[in-house]
Amino acid sequence: MDRNPKISIRDFNFFFDKKQVIFDLNLDISKNEIFAVFGPAGSGITTLLRALNRLVEMTSDAKAQGEILLDGKSIYSENMNVTDLRRKVGMVFDVPTPLPISIFENIVYGPRLSGIRNKSELNDIAEKALREAALWDDVKDRLNIAAMSLSGGQQQRLCIARVLALKPEVVLLDRPCSGLDPISTAKIEESLIQLKKQFTIIIAPHNIQQAARISDRAAFMLLGHLIEEGTNEDIFVKANKDSRTNDYITGRFG
Amino acid sequence: MNLTAQTREKIAKTFIWAAAVLVLAVLTAIIADILIKGLPVINFSFLTEIPRSMGRAGGVASPIVGTVLITLLAVTIAVPFGIGTALYLAEYTKDGIITRLIRFSAESLAGIPSIVYGLFGFIFFVIYLGLGWSILSGGLTLAFMILPTIIRTAEEAIRSVPLSFREASYSLGATKTQTIFKVVFPSAIRGITNGIILSVGRCIAETAAVMLTAGSALQLPSSILDPTRTMAVHFYILAVEGISAENAYGTAALLIILIFLINVVANMLVNRFVAKGR
Numbered sequence: 001m002d003r004n005p006k007i008s009i010r011d012f013n014f015f016f017d018k019k020q021v022i023f024d025l026n027l028d029i030s031k032n033e034i035f036a037v038f039g040p041a042g043s044g045i046t047t048l049l050r051a052l053n054r055l056v057e058m059t060s061d062a063k064a065q066g067e068i069l070l071d072g073k074s075i076y077s078e079n080m081n082v083t084d085l086r087r088k089v090g091m092v093f094d095v096p097t098p099l100p101i102s103i104f105e106n107i108v109y110g111p112r113l114s115g116i117r118n119k120s121e122l123n124d125i126a127e128k129a130l131r132e133a134a135l136w137d138d139v140k141d142r143l144n145i146a147a148m149s150l151s152g153g154q155q156q157r158l159c160i161a162r163v164l165a166l167k168p169e170v171v172l173l174d175r176p177c178s179g180l181d182p183i184s185t186a187k188i189e190e191s192l193i194q195l196k197k198q199f200t201i202i203i204a205p206h207n208i209q210q211a212a213r214i215s216d217r218a219a220f221m222l223l224g225h226l227i228e229e230g231t232n233e234d235i236f237v238k239a240n241k242d243s244r245t246n247d248y249i250t251g252r253f254g
Numbered sequence: 255m256n257l258t259a260q261t262r263e264k265i266a267k268t269f270i271w272a273a274a275v276l277v278l279a280v281l282t283a284i285i286a287d288i289l290i291k292g293l294p295v296i297n298f299s300f301l302t303e304i305p306r307s308m309g310r311a312g313g314v315a316s317p318i319v320g321t322v323l324i325t326l327l328a329v330t331i332a333v334p335f336g337i338g339t340a341l342y343l344a345e346y347t348k349d350g351i352i353t354r355l356i357r358f359s360a361e362s363l364a365g366i367p368s369i370v371y372g373l374f375g376f377i378f379f380v381i382y383l384g385l386g387w388s389i390l391s392g393g394l395t396l397a398f399m400i401l402p403t404i405i406r407t408a409e410e411a412i413r414s415v416p417l418s419f420r421e422a423s424y425s426l427g428a429t430k431t432q433t434i435f436k437v438v439f440p441s442a443i444r445g446i447t448n449g450i451i452l453s454v455g456r457c458i459a460e461t462a463a464v465m466l467t468a469g470s471a472l473q474l475p476s477s478i479l480d481p482t483r484t485m486a487v488h489f490y491i492l493a494v495e496g497i498s499a500e501n502a503y504g505t506a507a508l509l510i511i512l513i514f515l516i517n518v519v520a521n522m523l524v525n526r527f528v529a530k531g532r
Contacts (some may be wrong), residue, residue, distance in 0.1 A: 087427040110426040
């Protein structure tokens, strides 16, 4: 057990109106690991990721119970600044969500909001983020074109670069490769493995193979319940503790 | 009937084409008629002289000034309030009795004949507030008239901004206000501008409401408290009272050109400044 987990989820329940979507969840996520949370649709995984940066509050009637601690501090406490939290806990969505502005403006959107005005500093941030997301060589000569004109894979790498430009501590990825071709997917996975040296990465993989390929540890969720968690080897190589995990991984249901 | 799918397709296509061609033909005929009869009247002195002997001679300088001032005034007043209301309805409240009431009022107001606005403006601004027949009374009245259109079009434009833009903005650490001004509003600007252009067109074309509130004075106004005459009113009086069909056509042609120019310029401005990268 990690004594100083980056994120610690304690007795966490989540409701939309009266419908409960996450039940009594307890989970620790360590620094600099890739943690995969997988399971069939409707397991509450997207809700869990969105609860970690409180984006879930955009939905009305959303109610959280229990605690999520980031470096030991409750993110649902009243003195937690939500915009600060979202800069620390960046998010990449299941479909690319470039803003309708140029590539450069997309990258510096977050840094600008946090008060960075210096043009050369912004240029440096943009270049560094694009390099880390393996997009720099594709776009370095056309940073001022519309982000929407990039291909789907490039757009998703742009979204990753945009999160990296925030210098986050945790990066949440909600099925980031679900609409992408295998080559783009491989590029993104390579970037993620590089990036875990700097961040903690929590990913909802778009399939089990991806979870097996890139995760250090993984958790299997079903209908809002945590069924099993463990190291990559525990979950994908050794015999599972819970037969449902094994059934899902081997494709007996899902 | 036992028609094949292909035959039905042909019949449908023919109808749709016929409808489009018919509408275009009627529009073209009207515009051509006005331009053919009106353009020869327009020259430098027509644009720069004020009307003489009730508009039989001279130009339309003062009606041009009156039209521009009243329209500018109305738009300047209505746009901030209209967009503010639209933002409130689309972003800051949940659907409830109050929003439904505001929306219902706006919809009802949009359907009221302009002469009713004119009567209201006459009683309230001209007489009760003592503003008299003036550019100010006319501008205020037209502002009320176009407000519903601006609210409706702006609200629709704001609502059609994809949720993913907002989510992306929030997830990058933006507050609600930052999201609205940096992402939502710029994305909606094209729809909002369309509503404004539509409203400008209605202001320029409005006759009844301005006649009742701004009067029909022929001299150049020296302040916004002076009465004036817009081009539409001028055209109406020239035509109805049989003063000068020639100058009426000239004024009408000028109106069409003006509205066309406003459309082109507004679109250019949007493309140039706001829509960059979109």
